[in-house]
Amino acid sequence: MVMNVVVQDSVKELRHVINEYASRIASIPDAEMSVKPRPEKWSKKEVVGHLVDSAQNNLRRFICGQYESNPSISYEQDFWVTANAYQHMTTSDVINLWKLLNERISVILETMPSENYERQCIAGGHARTLAWLAQDYVKHLKHHLNQIIPNAFDIKYP
Template sequence: MKIIALELLQIVHDFSERLHAVSDHDFLAKSNAHKWSKQEILGHLIDSGHNNLRRFICGQYENQPPHIIYNQDFWVAANNYQASKKDDVITLWRLINERIYTVLITMPEEKYLRECNTGRHTNELHSLEFLAIDYVRHLKHHLNQILPGSFDVVYS
């Protein structure tokens, strides 16, 4: 978990400045009305961060695996990232990930295998360790959409 946490922190520090360097026009551009802009993709990563932060915290202490689902399209629309200030979205992305880093780096090892239910209609139980690894892989996948070729990662 510590290796994943450190990798997350390194990515956040490396990409905070790179994200600011993307022009406002490119950050807000949409290939079509049904696709997210780069700013909305970063907003999605913020929302994913919020949901995973809850999983990483609640999963450590709740007696039953917490059931924390994430409706990504609803969250992105509800947060209206497209109308937000670019700098605010980047700062919020950095801050939520620094918080996740803190939770992961301080998580006791005996909690790594505790589970969380992420399924909307079924029990999709995953260990906190799996969720942390998956979270960083997911982050890399979407950062590749914003800054192509940044990572060699395949995420479905």
């Protein structure tokens, strides 16, 4: 199987982020992970939870996008974070869930037949190729990791 360069780079970068940052996040004291800067803002633990939700929704995009015609998969991020009650989970469970979901995404992207990279999925009201979504997924991930570990990545998103 030949991966296109965008997907190949996305998988490589995603694996690097998983391997490097799961342990870095886990080293942050639980008290720091649980602090909410303001009542309406997410704690660092909830930011990881948001990344779990993003992983779940993108996992669905990467799978359904391969066999459905223009599936529309979106989610209300604040509702998902609240409904999942990440603030009340142990930090290690949230991190492990994030890590496992991202490992699964890496495998799905890596084993996806190359003819499916240009298939489209509706995300955020826009038709996007699965290759574009893979690249954007990693950018989004880095953007939020910068909220947990400031200046971890030199990235502007969106």
